[in-house]
Amino acid sequence: MRATRFHGRHEGTGCQCEAPGCTEAGEFRAPGSRSAGFDGPGDSRWFCLDHVREFNAGYDWFEGMSADEILAAQHPSAGWSNSSTARAFRADAGVGGAPRWADFDDPLDAIGARASDIRRRAAGRMERRAAVSRFSPEERDALTALDLSPDVDLRALRRRYSDLVRRYHPDRNGGDRRHEARLVRVVEAYQLLRRSTALA
Numbered sequence: 001m002r003a004t005r006f007h008g009r010h011e012g013t014g015c016q017c018e019a020p021g022c023t024e025a026g027e028f029r030a031p032g033s034r035s036a037g038f039d040g041p042g043d044s045r046w047f048c049l050d051h052v053r054e055f056n057a058g059y060d061w062f063e064g065m066s067a068d069e070i071l072a073a074q075h076p077s078a079g080w081s082n083s084s085t086a087r088a089f090r091a092d093a094g095v096g097g098a099p100r101w102a103d104f105d106d107p108l109d110a111i112g113a114r115a116s117d118i119r120r121r122a123a124g125r126m127e128r129r130a131a132v133s134r135f136s137p138e139e140r141d142a143l144t145a146l147d148l149s150p151d152v153d154l155r156a157l158r159r160r161y162s163d164l165v166r167r168y169h170p171d172r173n174g175g176d177r178r179h180e181a182r183l184v185r186v187v188e189a190y191q192l193l194r195r196s197t198a199l200a
Contacts, residue, residue, distance in 0.1 A: 015046035024048035030055045134198040142189035154199050161190040 008028055015026035030052055032043025047055055062070045104110035128150070135143065135150060143150060146160050166172045168183040193199060 009049075013046060017048040017051055018045050019047055019051035019054075022048060022051060024051075028052035031059070135196065139193060139196050139198065142192045145185050145189040146193070152199070154194070157190070157193055157199065161186065 010027050010029060013025070013027060016022075017024045017026045026046025026048060028047050028049060030045045030047055032045045034043040045055075062073065065073065104113065140150075143152070146157070146164065148157065148160055152160075164186045165183070168179040168186060170177050170180070
């Protein structure tokens with residue numbers, strides 16, 4: 001989709017004008033039913049030039065707002081106050097467990113909280129990478145064979161080994177020998193890991 005400079009035409013959208021009965025190409029974007037917010041630009045509608053002009057002439061961004069809400073929305077810091085009903089930053093704009101923009105009166109506090117959250121997640125990733133890097137490639141394969149995470153200790157290793165031996169040993173599962181190859185791999189993995197200096 002290519003925007004033609006200066007007049008907002010988007011050629012090649014493949015959309016038809018959404019005005020009833022119009023068969024022209026929809027090359028001009030207009031706001032849809034979901035307004036723009038922190039998570040994105042909202043929905044769009046597409047019109048031909050004549051109908052987008054008609055739409056714009058009758059469009060009222062403040063529709064449904066009281067006089068106080070309109071005044072608050074026009075304030076330079078609109079959207080930062082928890083009590084504000086301005087559309088730009090709503091309380092549900094938080095993503096995942098990250099701090100929500102609407103929880104802060106000051107934009108700089110919001111940015112600082114987001115940065116702290118990003119640093120905390122990065123530190124967690126670094127810790128996980130450090131835990132993995134203390135094992136050799138063979139030891140990492142052994143961890144995978146035992147379905148263990150890199151933060152395992154000797155006690156958890158022994159417990160996991162015991163569980164798997166009970167599951168796969170023919171004496172423990174009614175003489176079923178279909179899992180012998182898996183049992184051999186479990187024993188080899190355990191023998192390698194129990195001598196690992198990473199678990200010492």
